[in-house]
Amino acid sequence: MRYRCTEHLCVSFYDEIDGVAQKQGAPLSVGAISVYLGGEGEEYEAHVSEGASARGTSITFSPDYYRTYLQSRFGSVEDMRRAFLEADGRHDMPDLVNLLKKARSYKGTGMAAELFYEGVISEVVAFVMQHSSFCPKEHRSIPLTREDREAIDFICGYIAxxxxxDLSCSRLANQLYIGKTKLKNLFKTATGLSPSHYVAHERMEEAARLLAETDLAIAEIGEKVGYTKPGAFTEAFRRDRGCTPTQFRKQR
Structure with a gap:
């Protein structure tokens, strides 16, 4: 697959990617952030095998946004394209992954949608700049060691x-052979969330996917995401999505 493009910046996340290899950048893989910097008139190339499959979410930025809008709003902004390139292939940015998933599942329209997506774009830039070496030290997260990144990759996979x-803090800490305090600090640094909040978010994301893409009974979906009592699942889903599982399914 080849095509010429105008200048742009694209950041992606794949839930599923098999049989696709792009010529530029880090190898495409599930759970990793993928970044492509398109230059004016440059050619994008990817090799797609027979039977290949891919499922993911991406956001594309035009140069008007990062060369004009950001400069007019904030003055001197470091090279955002280079900052995004630092995120290419990284597995330790679940906060950014969760934001892309949130954008994908949103179904609003009109002014509400414009405001929602404007907020998503701002958060994406904030997450990337926070993890970037171009961000001033006082605004940057404490960097994770390679061992910490591997631990986060493992435990996020275990949760999924x-x-x-049982995804209690004690159980997750035991899986990594570390204490609960270490686990909480690790999650806070990597995701900005506590382990319990991260687990709750992942459960609701999977519940929403199953409601939209399958005909499974709501009680069965609740069990698949850790709720043995249908009432508890319905209430948790309503708090997270603003509607019951039944209403959510009808909307889809």
């Missing part, structure tokens, strides 16, 4: 594979 099971 066990949404219906």
């Amino acid at each position: 594979s066990n949404l219906g099971g």
Whole structure:
């Protein structure tokens, strides 16, 4: 697959990617941030195998945004394209992954949608700049070691594979052979969330996906994401999405 493009910046996340290899940038992989910097008149190239599949979310920025709008609003802004390039291939930015998932599931329209997506764009830039070496030290997160990143990758994968099971802080800490305090600090640094808030978010994301994409009974979906009592699942979903599972399914 080849095509010529105008200048742009694209940041993506894949839930599923198989049989696709792009010529530029880090290898595409599930759970990793993918960034592509398109230059004016440059050619994008990717090799797609027979039977390949991909499912993900991306946001594309035009140069009018990062060369004109940001400069007019904030004055001198460091090279945002280079800052985004630092995120290419990283697995330790679940805050950015969650934001892309949130943007994908949003179904609003009109002024509410414009305000929502404007906020998403601002948050994406904020997350990237916060993790970037171009961000002033006093505004930057404490960097994770390679071992910490590997631990986050492992435990996030464990959570995704066990949404219906015991995902208490104690259980997660035991999986990494670390104390609960260390686990909480690690999650806060990597995601900006506590372990319990991260687990709750992932459970609601999976519940929303199952409601929209399957015909499973609501009680069964609740069990798959860790709620043995249908009433508890309905209430948790309503608090998170602003509607009951039944209403959410009808809207989809």
